[in-house]
Amino acid sequence: MTAAETRDRLCRALACDLPPSSDYDLNAGKPPPGAGLRGAGVLVPVLWRDGAARLMLTKRASHLAQHPGQIAFPGGKIEPDDADATAAALREAWEETGLPPAAVEVLGCMPVHETVTGYEITPVLGWVADPFDARPEPGEVAEIFTVPLAHVADPALYAVQSRLWRGRERRYFTVPYGPYYIWGATARILRGLADRLTA
Template identity: 40%
Template sequence: MSFPLYSAAEFRRRAMAQSLTLHPEDWRENGDAKLNPTTIPHVEGMKLKDAAVLIAAVNDGDDARVIFTQRTASLRKHSGQVAFPGGAVDETDRDMEEAAAREAEEEIGLDRRLIEPVGRLPDYMALSGFRITPVLAVVQPGFSLHLNPDEVDEVFEVPLSFLMNPANHAMGSGVWLGSERYYYRMPYEGRDIWGITAGIVRVIYERLYA
């Protein structure tokens, strides 16, 4: 059975298929790591904390919509930035899927019972000190959200077709430890999706749609 390219059903199918081939070292070959190979030895020498984020594709007809948050300006790390729901893994979490769903429920009030995990991406090794596991999921529409004002200012959705169009993947750069480092940017309706979040979106594109 074939599904529209950017539908939640096709996202599910592709996410599950690529997860079967996932290897622990794949993070080196995708997204930001591929852009900045010289940072790989540095991040490998860091002691990283485990975290998980939820990439939730809302089943919205032929073009699924992906949930993003705008973080509050008062947070200690990545304040004010666009992010996926997620955070540090707790000892009580059974796996990364539970951690991502729990964090989404705590941050934006998305009922974890409505979240259908469909796969993972390679871990994202963040220079801010986290090993982030992106959990791919499908969510049916009609849910209600309740934002935690200490963490999230706003929630918005972006069409999957926009995110998976490489023409929307701009490039930025900055100086890190004396060298130029590159990152992806995906401006959307006045919001700046960049850094770790855009890097993870780029990996979705590379592994599922390129």
């Protein structure tokens, strides 16, 4: 598949009429609508490198108070100076990974994802055609790495696992790749993309 064909496939995936995702998809106890969720934006950056599409992810620093050591998209909460979730995602990607906003072609947004930790995340799908100098922000990011898009686009590679969280068993999606354990909200958002790509 060429770069143009891959980009067009991603655009078609955004147009699929599938429901939004949530950390509660596999668990009971979803809070009522409007329960004070904080807005956030994350970038789902697809890079075209050496004739193939790869998804860029980060490994969060181990000293962080929230989600230490977890695999995540670059992104964060919407700040007062951000115009919207897309602006927040692009700003955070620049701060965390050195990806210039001008290098990202925003293809569109996937439906919001509600997390059990109180966020309403807007995943922003971005196409990055040209190379850039990736640099992890040492205060937040331990590592920047890429995964073949074909890997996260295959629903068959996802599994459901569980662990205790605040005294209750919680189930979640996983899509491991090599040494990287991709799980939780990141895996659930990626599973939503996989469902759209294969619909």
